[in-house]
Amino acid sequence: MGSKERREREKEDRRRQILNAARHLLFDKGLNGTTVNKIAKMAELSVGLIYFYFKSKEEIYAALQEEGLEILYILIQDRASTEDTCAVRLKNISEAYYEFSEKYKDYFDILNYFLTSPERLFPQNLKRQIDAHGNKILSILDDVIISGCEKGEITVESPRHVSIMFWSIIHGYLQFRKLRETILHSVDYRTLYRENVNRFIKSIT
Secondary structure, eight states, X not given: OOHHHHHHHHHHHHHHHHHHHHHHHHHHHOSTTOOHXXXXXXXXXXXXXXXXXXXXXXXXXXXHHHHHHHHHHHHHHHHHOSSSOHHHHHHHHHHHHHHHHHHTHHHHHHHHHHHSXXXXXXXXXXXXXXXXXXXXXXXXXXXXXXXXXXXXXXXXXXXXXXXXXXXXXXXXXXXXXXXXXXXXXTSOHHHHHHHHHHHHHHHHO
């Protein structure tokens, strides 16, 4: 490995240290209880080095959200890129989202943390960056819905509205995951998830 490649790997390793520390502190202390100083201490890096990689605490958490949304985008894009019917593709997308919530639990929880926060947490420039990643996912859903309309498989007035409803239904249900050990302990959680998805798909086909 050359010196340039080594430096790049070291930079990525430090960046990962920072993001891992920030993720841990978010769930331990909350956003308001987390500071750049605390992130630096947990990452065992200097405060100056933190600011070399990120301009602010908000930029760190925006980076975590963008990473999570990019992983979700890749999973959904892979499942949606088939020649199946609209109904099958939507089911495949819902399975990709379920996989994301289980395999990448920390990222799902981060997205959920910021989606459900009543406060405005990011300046406009960072919010636009995050929203751009979310819109990439919605665009995949739009394409699936539009394709279904063109093939006569479904009839909807606004593909974008249906995309948003579908995303909100699957994400909203996955938020109940934390209740599997209490209220939902006697329920087959994944089966119920699939039933919800199927009911929605039947409502538009």
